[in-house]
Amino acid sequence: MTAYWCERAWLPSGVTDRVRVNTDDAGFVTAVEVGGQPEPPDVRLAGVVLPGFANAHSHAFHRALRGRTHAGGGTFWTWRDHMYEIAAMLDPDSYRRLATAAYAEMALAGVTCVGEFHYVHHAPDGTPYDDPNAMGEALREAARAAGIRLTLLDTCYLTGGVGEPLSTAQRRFGDGDAERWAERVAALRPDPTTRIGVAIHSVRAVPAEQIATVVAASSGRPLHVHLSEQRAENEESLAAYAATPTHLLHDHGALGPATTAVHATHLTENDISLLGRAGTTACFCPTTERDLADGIGPARALRDGGSPLALGSDQHAVVDMFEEARALEMHERLDTGQRGRFAPDELMSALTRAGHSSLGWPEAGRIEVGTPCDLVAVRLDTPRTAGVDPTQVVFAATNADVDTVVVGGRTVVQAGRHLLGDIGRLLGDAVDAIRSGL
Numbered sequence: 001m002t003a004y005w006c007e008r009a010w011l012p013s014g015v016t017d018r019v020r021v022n023t024d025d026a027g028f029v030t031a032v033e034v035g036g037q038p039e040p041p042d043v044r045l046a047g048v049v050l051p052g053f054a055n056a057h058s059h060a061f062h063r064a065l066r067g068r069t070h071a072g073g074g075t076f077w078t079w080r081d082h083m084y085e086i087a088a089m090l091d092p093d094s095y096r097r098l099a100t101a102a103y104a105e106m107a108l109a110g111v112t113c114v115g116e117f118h119y120v121h122h123a124p125d126g127t128p129y130d131d132p133n134a135m136g137e138a139l140r141e142a143a144r145a146a147g148i149r150l151t152l153l154d155t156c157y158l159t160g161g162v163g164e165p166l167s168t169a170q171r172r173f174g175d176g177d178a179e180r181w182a183e184r185v186a187a188l189r190p191d192p193t194t195r196i197g198v199a200i201h202s203v204r205a206v207p208a209e210q211i212a213t214v215v216a217a218s219s220g221r222p223l224h225v226h227l228s229e230q231r232a233e234n235e236e237s238l239a240a241y242a243a244t245p246t247h248l249l250h251d252h253g254a255l256g257p258a259t260t261a262v263h264a265t266h267l268t269e270n271d272i273s274l275l276g277r278a279g280t281t282a283c284f285c286p287t288t289e290r291d292l293a294d295g296i297g298p299a300r301a302l303r304d305g306g307s308p309l310a311l312g313s314d315q316h317a318v319v320d321m322f323e324e325a326r327a328l329e330m331h332e333r334l335d336t337g338q339r340g341r342f343a344p345d346e347l348m349s350a351l352t353r354a355g356h357s358s359l360g361w362p363e364a365g366r367i368e369v370g371t372p373c374d375l376v377a378v379r380l381d382t383p384r385t386a387g388v389d390p391t392q393v394v395f396a397a398t399n400a401d402v403d404t405v406v407v408g409g410r411t412v413v414q415a416g417r418h419l420l421g422d423i424g425r426l427l428g429d430a431v432d433a434i435r436s437g438l
């Protein structure tokens with residue numbers, strides 16, 4: 001067993017001084033003791049120790065787009081053309097390399113569990129690989145190498161728009177129909193650090209009459225869906241189905257406590273009510289939503305209506321979960337002219353407990369007996385964090401202040417260094433390898 005001595009730790013009861021966290025050999029917390037002294041061989045963690053962060057929405061390969069899409073303006077849809085160029089270059093090996101580096105960057109930012117919204121399934125012309133799940137297995141290997149847990153959200157992606165065939169660039173995403181998608185996904189197996197969930201790419205990409213097949217295949221596992229990120233999606237849905245995307249999902253049984261709606265940006269009052277009453281989680285990705293000029297979603301209204309909130313770095317223009325969390329509050333401030341829309345505790349809950357529940361790890365995301373020992377030690381002596389009230393650290397810290405990250409009792413980041421070494425180089429090499437083919 002290992003014991004971690006924390007100067008202070010964020011426990012379910014609040015930030016507490018002098019906490020010892022004991023673990024067993026399997027990496028679970030066996031005791032949380034308050035008030036003692038550090039004793040050898042305790043591992044000493046300075047600053048404030050937080051539960052592990054859940055990054056509830058990731059497309060690992062989008063990391064190759066960072067700092068590459070800002071010349072010449074454009075829209076969400078022209079950005080998507082850049083994204084498809086990268087998607088076309090991937091194979092299982094380059095996908096694994098890039099995802100390994102992207103997940104290691106997340107670990108450096110305190111992420112202990114990632115939800116990968118995975119739709120690049122087949123060879124570029126749509127032909128399945130010898131193992132039809134070769135790309136998903138590449139992501140499993142990547143997360144394992146980076147030392148974080150994974151929920152692989154295998155994504156059903158069938159049409160290029162409502163009633164439209166897949167474009168050439170989209171062919172590798174598709175399985176033909178939801179039945180064949182479900183057969184392929186049924187072959188994916190969980191393991192101690194990987195859980196399998198499912199996703200509906202969006203109401204643009206899964207015909208209404210096939211939504212129920214995806215819901216049935218989810219069988220209580222996490223079900224994620226992109227929802228109303230762009231107004232054009234709402235318009236398409238209203239024109240084809242005379243229903244908003246939210247209403248369509250509701251009508252086909254896709255909302256509920258195991259469901260997470262990603263973005264949830266352009267919603268009606270009725271949409272907010274449907275999502276909240278069903279207990280559907282809303283996952284905001286604020287750094288992506290501002291990068292893509294999506295808009296500001298009704299986060300406070302959703303939370304008040306009954307939706308838990310989670311957070312994701314999505315396209316990884318930024319990988320800093322503190323920034324995602326405080327942006328939830330800051331975007332609300334700009335939108336409403338009010339401060340204090342979210343308490344620091346609510347932002348921390350989105351980062352930890354609610355995010356893990358969204359990804360199907362309800363036992364994780366808090367420092368408590370019986371939970372996986374996931375710890376993020378954040379320094380309080382850096383130029384950014386010196387003098388900060390630890391209960392408000394989420395408003396001051398950045399990924400650069402993360403000192404130590406423990407995932408299931410294993411130290412993955414120590415003194416700001418990932419166990420795989422130089423992650424900047426790993427990322428640069430992985431991005432270059434893919435971009436050299438463009």
Ligand SMILES: [Zn+2]
Binds near residue numbers: 314
């Ligand atoms: Zn997404």
